[in-house]
Amino acid sequence: METDLRLESSLWVGSKRYRAVLTGWHFNWTEVDKKNRDKKTISVPVAEVVGVEEGRVEILPQKSVEDKDKDFTVFYVKRSSSGGSSGLLWRLGRTQFSCPSRVLRDQWTKHLRTALKTHSPLRPHRLLVFINPFGGKKKGRKIYHSLVAPLFELAGISSHVIVTERANQARDHLLKKDLTGFDGVVCVGGDGMFSEMLHGLIGRTQQEAGLCENDPAVTLQPCPLHIGIIPAGSTDCVCYATVGVIDPVTSALHIVIGDSQPLDVCSVHHASTLVRYSVSLVGYGFYGDVLAESEKHRWMGPLRYDYSGTMVYLSNRSYAGIVQYLPADPLLSSPRDKTRCLSGCSVCSRSTERLFPHAADSGSLYSSNLSQFSSDSEGEWVSVEGRFRCVSLTCMSSSCPRSPLGLSPSAHLADGTGDLILVWDTHPLGFLKFLYRHTSTQDQFDLPFVEVHRVKAVRFSVPSGKEEEAYEEIVGQSGGIEEEERGYVETVSRSGSQQHLAERDTGRQMTNEQKTANPFLCGLCCSKSPSVSVWNCDGEILPFTEILCRIHGQLVRLYARGIEDGTAAQHCSEERDKCERRCILHK
Ligand SMILES: Nc1ncnc2c1ncn2[C@@H]1O[C@H](COP(=O)(O)OP(=O)(O)OP(=O)(O)O)[C@@H](O)[C@H]1O
Numbered sequence: 001m002e003t004d005l006r007l008e009s010s011l012w013v014g015s016k017r018y019r020a021v022l023t024g025w026h027f028n029w030t031e032v033d034k035k036n037r038d039k040k041t042i043s044v045p046v047a048e049v050v051g052v053e054e055g056r057v058e059i060l061p062q063k064s065v066e067d068k069d070k071d072f073t074v075f076y077v078k079r080s081s082s083g084g085s086s087g088l089l090w091r092l093g094r095t096q097f098s099c100p101s102r103v104l105r106d107q108w109t110k111h112l113r114t115a116l117k118t119h120s121p122l123r124p125h126r127l128l129v130f131i132n133p134f135g136g137k138k139k140g141r142k143i144y145h146s147l148v149a150p151l152f153e154l155a156g157i158s159s160h161v162i163v164t165e166r167a168n169q170a171r172d173h174l175l176k177k178d179l180t181g182f183d184g185v186v187c188v189g190g191d192g193m194f195s196e197m198l199h200g201l202i203g204r205t206q207q208e209a210g211l212c213e214n215d216p217a218v219t220l221q222p223c224p225l226h227i228g229i230i231p232a233g234s235t236d237c238v239c240y241a242t243v244g245v246i247d248p249v250t251s252a253l254h255i256v257i258g259d260s261q262p263l264d265v266c267s268v269h270h271a272s273t274l275v276r277y278s279v280s281l282v283g284y285g286f287y288g289d290v291l292a293e294s295e296k297h298r299w300m301g302p303l304r305y306d307y308s309g310t311m312v313y314l315s316n317r318s319y320a321g322i323v324q325y326l327p328a329d330p331l332l333s334s335p336r337d338k339t340r341c342l343s344g345c346s347v348c349s350r351s352t353e354r355l356f357p358h359a360a361d362s363g364s365l366y367s368s369n370l371s372q373f374s375s376d377s378e379g380e381w382v383s384v385e386g387r388f389r390c391v392s393l394t395c396m397s398s399s400c401p402r403s404p405l406g407l408s409p410s411a412h413l414a415d416g417t418g419d420l421i422l423v424w425d426t427h428p429l430g431f432l433k434f435l436y437r438h439t440s441t442q443d444q445f446d447l448p449f450v451e452v453h454r455v456k457a458v459r460f461s462v463p464s465g466k467e468e469e470a471y472e473e474i475v476g477q478s479g480g481i482e483e484e485e486r487g488y489v490e491t492v493s494r495s496g497s498q499q500h501l502a503e504r505d506t507g508r509q510m511t512n513e514q515k516t517a518n519p520f521l522c523g524l525c526c527s528k529s530p531s532v533s534v535w536n537c538d539g540e541i542l543p544f545t546e547i548l549c550r551i552h553g554q555l556v557r558l559y560a561r562g563i564e565d566g567t568a569a570q571h572c573s574e575e576r577d578k579c580e581r582r583c584i585l586h587k
């Protein structure tokens with residue numbers, strides 16, 4: 001294959017002569033000039049070529065073609081370092097070549113197009129696009145038509161566009177309508193729109209496979225269609241955590257070149273019924289309270305999270321709970337191993353083999369129907385009980401602009417596990433330190449009241465007597481000063497044996513007298529202090545307190561590639577800047 005596709009000749013770019021070479025995987029051109037002593041070569045991976053057109057073509061601000069019959073234009077991914085994005089920001093690169101003859105021009109365009117087909121098998125041909133016209137700053141339609149559609153057209157992608165008229169329209173469409181012929185679905189919106197894609201596609205796939213989503217033990221079928229996210233919401237965490245930047249053009253280019261990033265999904269169940277799916281955060285306590293509070297202040301826009309975060313922090317709440325979890329194999333990875341899940345992550349690659357052991361034999365990832373637990377034993381559930389500031393489960397790092405390393409910086413996008421973060425009750429300044437560390441590179445788990453566990457499943461319940469206090473309590477009703485002083489961890493039971501634990505921190509929960517004496521720190525806690533919180537599931541409030549979560553490895557695939565190594569990308573962009581806007585990729 002390599003030798004069939006190889007082509008080499010002299011080509012002109014403007015007034016300069018280049019030696020151009022197409023090997024199977026790369027298209028390179030080097031200036032033939034004595035001054036170019038260090039032989040700077042511009043090298044574009046074939047997989048990152050967006051399109052090849054006859055003539056001298058421009059697509060922005062409008063498509064124009066100057067049909068010179070010895071010329072052709074190559075469009076490709078060009079990394080940009082602007083805004084400190086370390087090369088994660090992508091732009092459309094374009095170079096116009098002139099050939100000595102028309103025959104040679106036709107040879108180049110034919111070879112390049114064949115190479116594209118051969119080396120990018122997942123490039124979409126037909127996409128179903130849902131635009132939420134009300135997401136974020138309400139610019140979804142404009143973003144799609146001015147920035148994304150021209151790139152799809154250039155790449156020869158035909159798209160069917162639906163501008164939604166109501167919430168859940170996209171989800172219902174994916175659940176019920178004919179999807180024949182589509183390679184993928186794209187949402188133009190925020191995390192809420194992504195969640196609609198997730199629920200629609202997973203639900204549809206299980207229906208067609210005859211699987212019961214309510215059963216937490218069932219091995220769900222991975223979705224055959226890819227999901228593309230064009231960020232146009234007020235919260236675009238899934239995009240940020242899988243691409244590294246929130247930028248519609250970058251995301252459109254990942255879609256066009258058919259990048260593929262598998263993603264773990266957590267199913268959340270209550271009383272033997274599926275409640276929701278999550279990829280980012282299933283959080284009780286602080287994160288649930290912030291969401292519940294923020295719903296009352298939607299008019300503030302994205303600022304509502306800052307306002308609500310401050311209010312909830314000042315309310316100084318903690319909640320009693322029983323958390324049971326099924327640890328993942330500690331030999332595979334650890335949430336404290338200081339690694340990052342980057343593009344081509346070896347932990348995730350090894351997980352693919354573990355999760356789909358027979359995929360290679362059958363030729364398809366999706367034809368494996370063996371249980372994900374068949375190759376490793378279930379293991380022992382661990383149970384802990386006490387008072388928590390927050391209990392969070394995340395299938396991935398959940399990095400976002402607010403927290404660039406995320407809730408769990410070493411979590412993996414596609415390893416079939418989630419990270420369970422337990423923040424035991426502590427004094428207000430300790431909790432502030434924990435929150436603050438999310439915004440820096442300091443380790444938020446290196447605190448005596450914080451635990452993190454890599455898990456396959458989690459169960460949460462409240463100690464008896466508390467469960468009848470419904471979730472409405474926190475969504476807007478009164479509480480009253482708690483009679484008893486909130487203690488720390490009362491007991492911890494591991495594998496059935498009860499152990500009394502010492503206090504987890506030197507600071508203590510404030511007594512009621514201290515609360516009265518310190519009205520600022522005490523904040524809202526003096527007026528109400530509910531005994532149960534709510535669950536925040538990827539930005540949606542769950543109407544149940546007692547839940548069971550199970551991680552399903554690589555259940556969906558995104559048009560993304562994870563976060564590229566910053567240093568390599570940075571190096572690349574510096575080199576490119578030196579070479580006058582040419583993309584030099586050092587692989
Ligand atoms: N046409 C529509 N009218 C009203 N709601 C819609 C429409 N289309 C989608 N939605 C809903 O709007 C919610 C928010 O959308 P999206 O995530 O795109 O934007 P956002 O601005 O990031 O959201 P949020 O307001 O939650 O921060 C989604 O949960 C989705 O179900």
Ligand SMILES: CCCCCCCCCCCCC/C=C/[C@@H](O)[C@H](CO)NC(=O)CCCCC
Pocket residue numbers: 191192235236237280281287290291305309398400402403407432435436438439536537538539540
């Ligand atoms: C003193 C400084 C304190 C700073 C604290 C910063 C802590 C930031 C942690 C960031 C966690 C992001 C988790 C992702 C959640 C999303 O799936 C979800 C849907 O978009 N967003 C929310 O629920 C929105 C609600 C998020 C609650 C913060």
Ligand SMILES: [Ca+2]
Pocket residue numbers: 264394395396411412413414415416417418
């Ligand atoms: Ca994971």
